[in-house]
Amino acid sequence: MSAYAALSRAVYKAAVRDATTVFFTFAFPLIFLVIFALIFRNQEVADTGRGYVDYIAPGVLSWGLANAALFGVAFTLMQWRNDDLLRIIRLSPTSIWSVIGSRYVVALGIGAAQCVLFVGVAMLPVFGMRPDPTWPLAIPIMLLAVTAFLALGLIVGSAANTPEAVAAIANCVVVPMAFLSGSFYPLELMPDWLQEVSRVLPMRYVNDGITYAFTGFGTMTDYLVSCAALVAFTAVFAVVGVRTFRWSNDS
Amino acid sequence: MSSIDSPAIVLDAVSKSYGEVRAADEVSISIGRGEFFGLLGPNGAGKTTLIEMIEGLRLPDTGTITVLGMAPAPRNLDLLPRIGVQTQRSAFFTRLTAREHLVTVAALYGLPPATAEKALDLVGLTDSGDVRVTKISGGQRQRLAIASTLVHDPEVVFLDEPTAALDPEARRDLGQMLRNLKAIGKTIVYTTHHLDEAQTLCDRVAILSAGRVLALDSPRELIARSGIGTRLVVPAGRLSPEQAGTLDGVNGVAVEDGMLVLRTAHTARVLAALDGEADLDDVETRPATLEDVYLELIGAPQA
Ligand SMILES: Nc1ncnc2c1ncn2[C@@H]1O[C@H](COP(=O)(O)OP(=O)(O)O)[C@@H](O)[C@H]1O
Numbered sequence: 076m077s078a079y080a081a082l083s084r085a086v087y088k089a090a091v092r093d094a095t096t097v098f099f100t101f102a103f104p105l106i107f108l109v110i111f112a113l114i115f116r117n118q119e120v121a122d123t124g125r126g127y128v129d130y131i132a133p134g135v136l137s138w139g140l141a142n143a144a145l146f147g148v149a150f151t152l153m154q155w156r157n158d159d160l161l162r163i164i165r166l167s168p169t170s171i172w173s174v175i176g177s178r179y180v181v182a183l184g185i186g187a188a189q190c191v192l193f194v195g196v197a198m199l200p201v202f203g204m205r206p207d208p209t210w211p212l213a214i215p216i217m218l219l220a221v222t223a224f225l226a227l228g229l230i231v232g233s234a235a236n237t238p239e240a241v242a243a244i245a246n247c248v249v250v251p252m253a254f255l256s257g258s259f260y261p262l263e264l265m266p267d268w269l270q271e272v273s274r275v276l277p278m279r280y281v282n283d284g285i286t287y288a289f290t291g292f293g294t295m296t297d298y299l300v301s302c303a304a305l306v307a308f309t310a311v312f313a314v315v316g317v318r319t320f321r322w323s324n325d326s
Numbered sequence: 327m328s329s330i331d332s333p334a335i336v337l338d339a340v341s342k343s344y345g346e347v348r349a350a351d352e353v354s355i356s357i358g359r360g361e362f363f364g365l366l367g368p369n370g371a372g373k374t375t376l377i378e379m380i381e382g383l384r385l386p387d388t389g390t391i392t393v394l395g396m397a398p399a400p401r402n403l404d405l406l407p408r409i410g411v412q413t414q415r416s417a418f419f420t421r422l423t424a425r426e427h428l429v430t431v432a433a434l435y436g437l438p439p440a441t442a443e444k445a446l447d448l449v450g451l452t453d454s455g456d457v458r459v460t461k462i463s464g465g466q467r468q469r470l471a472i473a474s475t476l477v478h479d480p481e482v483v484f485l486d487e488p489t490a491a492l493d494p495e496a497r498r499d500l501g502q503m504l505r506n507l508k509a510i511g512k513t514i515v516y517t518t519h520h521l522d523e524a525q526t527l528c529d530r531v532a533i534l535s536a537g538r539v540l541a542l543d544s545p546r547e548l549i550a551r552s553g554i555g556t557r558l559v560v561p562a563g564r565l566s567p568e569q570a571g572t573l574d575g576v577n578g579v580a581v582e583d584g585m586l587v588l589r590t591a592h593t594a595r596v597l598a599a600l601d602g603e604a605d606l607d608d609v610e611t612r613p614a615t616l617e618d619v620y621l622e623l624i625g626a627p628q629a
């Protein structure tokens with residue numbers, strides 16, 4: 076078995092064997108879906124004939140994807156460093172790219188599973204989401220979203236030395252970002268200047284891209300801009316992530 | 327360079343400082359292949375710094391280090407598969423079983439799961455293979471850590487305080503395991519605070535303090551050279567310290583815990599002389615130990 080495959084398996088098992096991870100990754104976004112469905116029950120978005128769920132669901136999904144990717148990677152990195160596992164890897168001939176690659180492929184798999192579960196539930200008659208035929212466009216955005224937030228997770232995982240610190244930092248990053256990016260609340264209803272602020276936040280582009288894929292809201296150009304923006308955010312986060320990376324806590 | 331009788335490890339004038347702290351001060355040590363080498367010294371002496379420089383995890387400020395004829399730093403992919411390191415904390419993959427953990431570690435070296443099974447067997451953990459790493463007992467954790475260190479069959483093994491947190495039984499187990507490793511020709515470098523253990527296990531030891539090597543030799547040679555000699559402990563009331571001081575062969579007299587302690591390099595002569603003066607029942611002879619040498623070099627025992 077290659078180091079990459081073995082590490083992927085180890086990461087995957089660690090994730091699915093942790094009830095907290097499973098809950099926050101899969102159940103938590105669904106709870107938000109239920110809450111928003113109750114709030115906006117039976118409302119249609121003016122002039123479109125669409126239910127609110129078509130706009131809310133992509134936002135909640137964006138947040139769920141970003142949240143899981145960032146937390147998952149940050150926790151793994153912090154834990155592996157604290158438990159001296161990074162040291163063990165460092166002392167074996169395995170390259171750091173196998174480590175990051177394995178964590179990446181697991182994050183992608185988890186992201187895909189999240190999407191399938193979440194959209195499946197949102198399409199149930201009680202919620203009534205109706206994806207457009209352009210929905211496959213959500214796939215590249217999902218991949219890019221996981222990539223960008225994984226890179227951000229590397230930074231958080233290097234900055235934090237305890238599980239509490241990871242949770243605190245990650246929440247401070249993700250929760251305000253979700254609100255400011257229109258994941259929970261339509262951007263159009265926010266003041267103009269807040270809409271401008273959202274442009275420097277990666278989650279806004281996840282949101283825009285997934286919304287376009289599922290509802291056709293926006294333009295193809297906006298969609299491509301979202302993809303490009305996520306690539307750019309990934310590059311910036313990856314550079315910072317590599318610079319802040321530490322093999323152990325005591326050097 | 328990699329011939330069998332070239333040394334396994336060579337340190338040449340290795341120094342390292344952390345700010346004002348000298349963690350290694352001109353350390354020169356050569357460790358032979360198959361040697362069991364102990365690094366001793368109080369906390370903060372620089373043992374971990376030294377061992378991690380040899381492993382390539384830390385860089386010396388000056389001096390050179392060679393392991394199996396190669397430089398350990400920068401990260402040397404030819405050298406890494408030939409050394410095994412036990413980290414001070416037990417490092418296990420999160421939420422895996424003992425077996426899954428070892429399979430993962432084996433894979434880091436490109437080795438198949440069967441290798442992990444062999445390592446599990448080597449440390450007697452086959453029956454606990456499916457227990458989660460968080461659930462196994464202290465002694466078994468230690469064995470699993472050793473199995474992780476040995477899974478790729480390294481030539482040189484580094485252990486930093488492997489016996490620190492063990493109960494006496496687990497410590498004896500581990501001692502036996504280390505002896506077995508030596509018997510199959512591994513070079514072992516280890517640090518410990520248990521001087522009795524070091525005395526029985528190590529071919530040679532280095533006693534470190536404040537980054538400097540104070541002594542470097544086999545325990546037997548260090549003890550002989552120290553001139554501490556043997557201590558004869560005589561129960562109270564058998565004879566006075568003054569009388570004892572006049573006995574043939576006695577080098578020093580002290581009263582410890584109410585017992586008379588005589589120091590000598592000639593046990594038989596003292597015993598013979600003592601036989602004329604007092605009852606020999608319950609007189610204990612205690613040969614000098616590595617601990618005695620250590621305490622003389624380092625000073626008072628640590629609080
Ligand atoms: N990463 C570090 N940064 C600063 N000082 C350190 C570091 N590591 C060790 N030291 C200092 O170097 C000295 C030797 O430490 P160490 O090698 O851990 O000793 P030992 O393992 O013998 O207890 C100590 O004074 C310690 O405080």
Ligand SMILES: [Mg+2]
Nearest residue numbers: 373374375486
């Ligand atoms: Mg130490």
